[in-house]
Amino acid sequence: MCLRLSLPVLTLFPLFFALPAVPSLRNWNQPVKPFRIADNLYYVGASDLTSFLITTPKGDILLDGGLRETAPQIERNVAALGFRMTNVKILLNSHAHMDHAGGLAELKRISGAQLVASRGDAPSLETGDRDDFAWGNRLTFPPVKVDRIVDDGSQVTLGNVKMTAHVTPGHTKGCTTWTTTVTDHGQMYNVVFVCSTSAPGYKLAGNRKYPQIAQDYEHTFKILRGLPCDIFLASHGSFFDLTGKRKRLGSTMANPFVDPDGYRAFLDRTERDFRSSLAAQSRRAP
Numbered sequence: 001m002c003l004r005l006s007l008p009v010l011t012l013f014p015l016f017f018a019l020p021a022v023p024s025l026r027n028w029n030q031p032v033k034p035f036r037i038a039d040n041l042y043y044v045g046a047s048d049l050t051s052f053l054i055t056t057p058k059g060d061i062l063l064d065g066g067l068r069e070t071a072p073q074i075e076r077n078v079a080a081l082g083f084r085m086t087n088v089k090i091l092l093n094s095h096a097h098m099d100h101a102g103g104l105a106e107l108k109r110i111s112g113a114q115l116v117a118s119r120g121d122a123p124s125l126e127t128g129d130r131d132d133f134a135w136g137n138r139l140t141f142p143p144v145k146v147d148r149i150v151d152d153g154s155q156v157t158l159g160n161v162k163m164t165a166h167v168t169p170g171h172t173k174g175c176t177t178w179t180t181t182v183t184d185h186g187q188m189y190n191v192v193f194v195c196s197t198s199a200p201g202y203k204l205a206g207n208r209k210y211p212q213i214a215q216d217y218e219h220t221f222k223i224l225r226g227l228p229c230d231i232f233l234a235s236h237g238s239f240f241d242l243t244g245k246r247k248r249l250g251s252t253m254a255n256p257f258v259d260p261d262g263y264r265a266f267l268d269r270t271e272r273d274f275r276s277s278l279a280a281q282s283r284r285a286p
């Protein structure tokens with residue numbers, strides 16, 4: 001859960017499975033037409049909860065599954081592009097929160113794909129995020145078995161595609177930012193799929209369940225600033241202006257998803273948010 005939801009909404013969580021009850025989640029999960037971002041990289045997610053399809057001659061890779069309710073949309077979007085879920089050989093996850101991992105169990109069932117996830121988040125995927133350090137048992141989702149564990153720098157290869165895992169912890173203990181390269185009109189681009197840098201209502205100082213949380217965010221911003229980025233994508237469309245770029249796609253010569261400045265601005269903005277929350281909490285801490 002990357003964006004702060006108000007307390008009244010949090011108390012609605014038992015109703016969580018009745019999606020329409022939570023307006024902001026409904027807004028995040030509106031169906032959108034799938035489209036090609038570049039070369040063999042496609043957008044197959046919802047209005048804000050992202051999911052990406054990367055195709056190869058040896059089968060396809062799908063990154064993230066949205067909410068439990070997003071899985072059928074993703075399946076329809078993959079088919080609408082002329083691909084098949086049964087050709088998805090590898091499922092990847094950014095992090096084990098219900099709005100990105102909730103649909104993975106179903107997508108794994110229909111594709112038979114191998115699920116690859118970080119050592120830090122694999123336990124949460126396999127419990128459906130029970131006993132979350134921030135949410136306890138309030139944001140659970142259908143548990144899903146992890147088939148392969150990756151660590152920082154691990155590579156996942158399929159056909160001619162190589163995805164590299166960068167463990168960028170803080171938002172979750174195993175939050176994973178993935179990178180790869182694609183070509184578009186003959187030019188090669190570095191792609192970054194940012195996990196998340198938000199700390200929605202998190203205890204950043206004196207957190208007994210996650211004592212090193214602040215250091216992990218510091219480390220994460222350092223890692224993310226060091227990644228070469230041409231095409232900036234992320235686990236939420238609002239992080240990289242999915243809606244605006246999708247509208248401009250095809251109307252300008254340049255591909256609007258090529259946005260290294262947007263990437264740096266996102267890091268500047270969210271690092272500022274993190275630092276001001278940490279400073280405020282440290283001031284209040286006994």
Ligand SMILES: [Zn+2]
Nearest residue numbers: 001002097196
């Ligand atoms: Zn999240």
